[in-house]
Amino acid sequence: MRVLPNKNRHYLHQIDCPVGGTVGPAREGKVLGLVGERMSAKPNHSLIHMMNTSFELTVNGRARQVQVDPATPLLYVLRNDLEQKGTRFGCGTGACGACTVLVDGHALQSCDVTIEAVAGRTVLTTEGLADDPVGAMVRQAFIAEQAAQCGYCINGILLSVTALLTRDTTPGREQINEALNRHLCRCGTHVRILRAVHHAMALVNTGVRP
Ligand code: FES
Ligand code: FES
Numbered sequence: 063m064r065v066l067p068n069k070n071r072h073y074l075h076q077i078d079c080p081v082g083g084t085v086g087p088a089r090e091g092k093v094l095g096l097v098g099e100r101m102s103a104k105p106n107h108s109l110i111h112m113m114n115t116s117f118e119l120t121v122n123g124r125a126r127q128v129q130v131d132p133a134t135p136l137l138y139v140l141r142n143d144l145e146q147k148g149t150r151f152g153c154g155t156g157a158c159g160a161c162t163v164l165v166d167g168h169a170l171q172s173c174d175v176t177i178e179a180v181a182g183r184t185v186l187t188t189e190g191l192a193d194d195p196v197g198a199m200v201r202q203a204f205i206a207e208q209a210a211q212c213g214y215c216i217n218g219i220l221l222s223v224t225a226l227l228t229r230d231t232t233p234g235r236e237q238i239n240e241a242l243n244r245h246l247c248r249c250g251t252h253v254r255i256l257r258a259v260h261h262a263m264a265l266v267n268t269g270v271r272p
Contacts (some may be wrong), residue, residue, distance in 0.1 A: 113131045113132075114129045114130055114131055115129070115130070115131070115132050115178075116128070116129050117129075117130065117132075117139075117177050117178070117181045118181065118182060119177075119180055119181060119182060119183055119184070119185055120183070120184045120185065121140070121144055121146065121185045121186075121187065121190070122146075122185070122186060122187060122189055122190030122193070123190060123193065126144055128143045128144065128177065130143065130177055132176060132177065132178035133176050133177075133178065134176065134177045135172065135173050135174070135175065135176060135177070136163070136165075136170075136172040136173075136175050136176065136177055136179075136180055136185070137149060137151060137154075137161045137172035137173040139177050140163070140172060140185070140187060146187045146188075146189055148187055148188035148189050148217050149161055149163055149172055149187050149188065149217065149218075150214055150215075150217055150218065151173065152173075152214070152215075152246075153173070154173045155173070155174070156171045156173060156174035157244075157246070158215070158245070158246045159171060159215065159218045159219070159222070159244045159245035159246060160214060160215055160217070160218045160245075160246075161173045161174075161218060162217075162218030162219075162221050162222055162244070162245070163185055163186060163187050163218075163221055164185065164186040164221050164224065164225055165180050165183050165184070165185055166183050166184050167184075167186075167225060167228060167229070168225065169221055169222040169225040169226075169241070169244075171244065186221065186224075187217075187221070188217040188220060188221065191220060191221070191224065194224060196224050196227050196228045196266060197220070197221075197224040199227075199262055199265040199266050200220055200223045200224045200227065200258075200262045201220060202262075202265060203258045203259075203261035203262035203264075203265055204216065204219075204220060204255075204258040204262070206258070206261060207254050207257045207258040207261055208254065209251060209254040209255045209257065209258035210249075210251055210254075211249035211250075211251050212248075212249050214248075215245055215246060215247045215248070215249075215251075216255075218245055219242065219245050219247075219255060222241050222242060222244070222245060223241065223242075223258075223259055223262060225241070226238065226241040227262060227263060227266050231263065231266050231267055232263065232267065233263070238256070238259055242255070242259075
């Protein structure tokens with residue numbers, strides 16, 4: 063992890079993204095109505111418009127194009143511009159996992175990656191899980207195990223488990239813990255979530271409900 067000097071307040075923490083580009087709290091002031099370092103009571107729309115750039119990406123198998131500031135978090139683009147409301151906003155700082163999506167098959171916190179970093183990539187959100195062979199089984203397993211209380215954390219967890227079982231159909235306890243490490247569940251549904259992961263593993267490997 064590289065920690066940038068405070069003068070660059072837009073990216074206090076940046077880490078290398080597994081798919082390339084910039085990952086870090088993408089809470090760029092400009093997308094929140096800030097201009098430079100100062101909050102303006104009324105966003106300067108002409109300035110914001112000038113900063114907008116066209117980006118193309120594939121979301122749930124569909125080619126999409128958006129015109130946004132390059133520093134806009136992917137989470138905001140998914141929810142505000144592409145109607146993918148299943149991607150949750152939790153902490154906004156990359157700490158809770160609620161906003162997790164798959165970018166080229168890698169689980170990433172979408173609040174923590176800019177649209178610029180994922181331009182041209184393939185994104186899978188919870189809305190696309192049913193059309194993903196592994197994702198559909200993961201979803202089925204979580205429903206069968208009723209692995210949720212409020213459910214706020216579950217969409218992100220479904221995607222991390224899908225990424226895990228796509229690359230490794232027989233993960234051990236360590237790999238499962240690692241995949242779920244970035245997810246917080248305030249309802250304490252962990253036991254049922256783990257049961258659902260094992261249920262999903264059985265489905266992926268045998269197609270048979272355990
Ligand atoms: S909202 Fe992105 S990690 Fe919490
Ligand atoms: S089920 Fe409520 S936060 Fe996880």
